[in-house]
């Protein structure tokens with residue numbers, strides 16, 4: 001069965017009540033490809049606002065989740081609390097949390113496992129820095145990040161893998177279609193060898209890093225690119241064109 005195309009919008013720490021309400025209005029009105037699964041990740045403060053006003057076909061995603069169900073963990077939110085609030089997804093492993101917040105592979109794997117057991121779906125992000133790419137370590141780094149999740153998670157059916165080269169995030173330097181396809185194919189091979197052939201066939205592997213309405217169509221043509229995780233461009237009206245990129249997929 002073909003994998004359903006998937007587009008996530010990660011607003012990061014951007015937006016106000018006014019600007020996010022405008023985005024919700026735009027998405028509610030726009031004709032969206034019904035064959036594409038769409039998930040929006042606003043800042044935590046706005047999760048309920050978005051869930052309440054966004055049309056139900058679009059899912060809502062936390063940008064972060066903690067690895068415990070409840071307790072004295074000031075500032076954190078659990079998977080159980082998110083699920084209770086009808087937030088069905090969380091990101092884990094985003095490079096901004098790895099680099100800026102110092103999250104380790106092991107902690108990210110715990111958060112991923114906790115999100116899944118708390119009833120969420122997960123967009124798990126992985127990717128290499130520019131230094132690692134130049135040292136030809138891309139596949140080694142990415143599979144190492146994936147292996148940490150495998151230590152704590154058996155079932156990959158509720159995980160979408162986002163390959164996000166750190167050097168392409170927010171820089172305007174998008175990976176070439178060949179670079180993206182090469183890493184996506186390597187991730188699929190890793191899934192086949194380390195998880196199962198079903199996981200390799202069924203897991204969506206999406207690309208993130210300076211995706212825009214101009215480059216999405218070409219990237220979407222690649223055999224192993226099953227969608228996108230979009231940062232900056234998800235805040236703009238042209239995000240709709242990225243959601244609809246699959247319509248131009250041959």
Ligand SMILES: O=C[C@H](O)COP(=O)(O)O
Pocket residue numbers: 010094164168169170171172208209210211229230231232233
């Ligand atoms: O989560 C999204 C990625 O970090 C990509 O961000 P960007 O589209 O602004 O480069």
